[in-house]
Amino acid sequence: MNRMKPFDHLILILGTLFMVSPIAIAVMTSTHTAADIHANGLSLLPGGHGFETYETVLTRQGGFTGQVTGTRMMMNSVILGLGFAVGKIVFSMLAAYALVYFRFRFATVMFWVIFTTLLLPLEVRIMPSYQVMSGLGLLNTYTGLIVPLLASATGTFYFRQFFKSVPDELLEAARIDGAGPVRFFIDVLIPLSRTMIAAIFIIMFVYGWNQYLWPMLMTTDERFFTLMRGIKQILQVWIGSQIPDYNEAFALAVLALLPPVVMVVVFQSWFIKGLTESDK
Amino acid sequence: MASIDITGVSKIYPGAAGRSVTGIDLTIADGEFIVLVGPSGCGKSTLLRMVAGLEDITEGEIRIAGRRVNDLEPADRDIAMVFQNYALYPHMTVRENMAYGLKNRKTPRDVIEARVAEAARMLELGPYLDRKPRALSGGQRQRVAMGRAIVRQPAAFLFDEPLSNLDAKLRVSMRGEIRRLQKRLGTTSIYVTHDQLEAMTLADRLVVLNGGRIEQVGTPLDIYHHPASTFVASFIGSPAMNLIDAEVSGNRVVIGDQAITLAAPVQGIGGPAVLGIRAEDLHPAPSGLLFRVDLVEELGAQRLVHGHVSGQGLTLALSPAHPLSETMTIAPAGPALHFFDVGTGRRIGDTAAARTGAGVMA
Numbered sequence: 218m219n220r221m222k223p224f225d226h227l228i229l230i231l232g233t234l235f236m237v238s239p240i241a242i243a244v245m246t247s248t249h250t251a252a253d254i255h256a257n258g259l260s261l262l263p264g265g266h267g268f269e270t271y272e273t274v275l276t277r278q279g280g281f282t283g284q285v286t287g288t289r290m291m292m293n294s295v296i297l298g299l300g301f302a303v304g305k306i307v308f309s310m311l312a313a314y315a316l317v318y319f320r321f322r323f324a325t326v327m328f329w330v331i332f333t334t335l336l337l338p339l340e341v342r343i344m345p346s347y348q349v350m351s352g353l354g355l356l357n358t359y360t361g362l363i364v365p366l367l368a369s370a371t372g373t374f375y376f377r378q379f380f381k382s383v384p385d386e387l388l389e390a391a392r393i394d395g396a397g398p399v400r401f402f403i404d405v406l407i408p409l410s411r412t413m414i415a416a417i418f419i420i421m422f423v424y425g426w427n428q429y430l431w432p433m434l435m436t437t438d439e440r441f442f443t444l445m446r447g448i449k450q451i452l453q454v455w456i457g458s459q460i461p462d463y464n465e466a467f468a469l470a471v472l473a474l475l476p477p478v479v480m481v482v483v484f485q486s487w488f489i490k491g492l493t494e495s496d497k
Numbered sequence: 498m499a500s501i502d503i504t505g506v507s508k509i510y511p512g513a514a515g516r517s518v519t520g521i522d523l524t525i526a527d528g529e530f531i532v533l534v535g536p537s538g539c540g541k542s543t544l545l546r547m548v549a550g551l552e553d554i555t556e557g558e559i560r561i562a563g564r565r566v567n568d569l570e571p572a573d574r575d576i577a578m579v580f581q582n583y584a585l586y587p588h589m590t591v592r593e594n595m596a597y598g599l600k601n602r603k604t605p606r607d608v609i610e611a612r613v614a615e616a617a618r619m620l621e622l623g624p625y626l627d628r629k630p631r632a633l634s635g636g637q638r639q640r641v642a643m644g645r646a647i648v649r650q651p652a653a654f655l656f657d658e659p660l661s662n663l664d665a666k667l668r669v670s671m672r673g674e675i676r677r678l679q680k681r682l683g684t685t686s687i688y689v690t691h692d693q694l695e696a697m698t699l700a701d702r703l704v705v706l707n708g709g710r711i712e713q714v715g716t717p718l719d720i721y722h723h724p725a726s727t728f729v730a731s732f733i734g735s736p737a738m739n740l741i742d743a744e745v746s747g748n749r750v751v752i753g754d755q756a757i758t759l760a761a762p763v764q765g766i767g768g769p770a771v772l773g774i775r776a777e778d779l780h781p782a783p784s785g786l787l788f789r790v791d792l793v794e795e796l797g798a799q800r801l802v803h804g805h806v807s808g809q810g811l812t813l814a815l816s817p818a819h820p821l822s823e824t825m826t827i828a829p830a831g832p833a834l835h836f837f838d839v840g841t842g843r844r845i846g847d848t849a850a851a852r853t854g855a856g857v858m859a
Binding site: 384387390391392393394395404408 | 551582
């Protein structure tokens with residue numbers, strides 16, 4: 218095994234370069250002026266305009282109405298990401314709890330119905346979803362942005378599998394200890410699911426954060442713009458001979474990267490801790 | 498503290514053709530330690546779980562302290578259960594594990610603390626109260642599971658093979674501990690095991706189950722010395738009782754082409770029967786049955802000699818001091834012959850004759 222080491226390291230180093238260099242280029246390029254970038258292309262070395270670019274991006278009021286700043290867009294994205302993650306976890310845990318622990322007719326059939334919706338991407342049902350939200354008058358609201366996407370087949374599936382692996386004796390012990398269905402869920406199942414919750418939280422936060430099509434359909438009001446839309450918006454301003462604000466687009470892209478990275482770093486420590494304490 | 502009355506209890510699992518447990522009648526006195534023993538699938542766990550309320554009772558009635566509990570939730574039956582895999586809540590400390598049941602019953606905090614402290618002292622768990630179960634050894638986890646039962650101060654303890662996950666040595670010491678604890682607390686207990694040795698050592702009374710029915714109820718010694726059927730005879734005791742086909746006529750017992758003559762005729766038996774003899778009741782004798790040795794197992798304090806008499810397998814427990822040879826003549830010690838019906842396997846004949854017929858002649 219020892220003889221393999223240099224080769225292993227080479228592969229790892231190459232892999233790291235492959236993954237990291239686009240991000241490094243984005244970060245570095247965002248510190249040059251737009252004209253610079255237009256003239257010299259992408260850059261691997263830092264330029265002198267980093268601070269002002271980020272400041273502009275975060276605070277300048279842009280868009281047609283002049284109401285939306287980078288900070289605002291970032292906040293919208295965070296609301297969307299957190300709303301998605303928390304909502305999906307709550308819904309899918311409750312659904313999985315019902316499916317696993319309560320005996321009711323057609324439970325298995327229902328589960329498979331839910332599960333098959335995994336196969337249908339959002340785009341397939343986007344028209345009816347839009348119609349419903351429009352009918353309910355929820356266009357241009359956070360509710361309209363978040364609620365229609367909360368039912369999660371993936372989450373339900375994962376939690377169902379997890380609950381099935383919890384030994385029955387725990388439920389029996391809890392029943393003898395006088396814990397009803399709600400107590401058992403709160404006192405035993407939720408603490409046991411910590412690792413699962415952390416994993417799903419990461420996945421769902423990033424999923425919500427990266428939403429593009431749905432927010433674009435649901436919101437026309439610029440106050441609800443997310444970062445993903447903001448990046449696009451900047452590059453669309455190609456009027457006459459004006460140079461697009463490449464630097465700002467890169468800066469926004471870098472900013473858009475940060476929160477998911479923070480989430481992963483924070484929850485990963487929980488996640489790993491949970492995995493190493495794997496007893497049920 | 499309470500008596501438990503089980504009347505005509507049966508269990509039919511949904512979708513199953515027959516009964517898993519059939520017509521169990523059992524009265525357990527206050528403070529008694531009852532062990533349900535039998536091979537896997539005999540219904541002993543099902544019966545226990547019906548008492549606990551974890552399984553519905555299909556037929557019959559269970560009363561704890563005179564109160565019908567058929568339709569009560571497990572928590573309302575005033576029982577505590579110790580599970581085979583302990584079923585401790587992994588995310589709670591030892592203290593929280595023990596206190597959880599009391600907390601759910603809205604017991605005052607100071608009472609909970611006092612009871613947990615008392616149980617911890619009794620089980621020597623004091624230093625571990627703030628640990629999580631994963632930081633404990635198997636034996637300690639088992640103690641926590643017991644502690645969780647004790648703090649409830651229930652009418653009855655139910656044990657579902659609590660020692661089967663422990664290694665042999667620990668099992669013996671925990672066995673003693675459970676027995677001492679139960680005697681001290683005087684709580685009625687039902688204990689399920691498939692280990693006949695555990696059953697013998699723990700029980701005030703043994704209940705031997707087979708195929709969902711009670712084969713025999715009695716004190717361990719009573720069951721050992723007077724098994725009611727060939728099943729009980731072969732299940733209780735190690736090595737298992739020798740069971741051989743014999744032909745009885747008066748005081749002659751014919752085994753294949755050999756025969757032994759008893760001092761007195763066996764009452765109530767004539768013709769073919771199954772003869773049961775414990776390994777330790779067979780001794781080398783100047784005259785008797787011709788025994789061919791196949792295999793010897795050395796156990797240290799004694800040695801088990803396997804062989805056959807007229808083609809039928811037989812095991813002897815001999816002192817290691819006794820010289821071995823290819824063939825021996827053996828004879829049963831007088832009081833220890835058991836006869837069973839060939840068809841039903843039930844005990845037959847009054848064995849008074851065998852019991853008193855000390856002088857056995859070849």
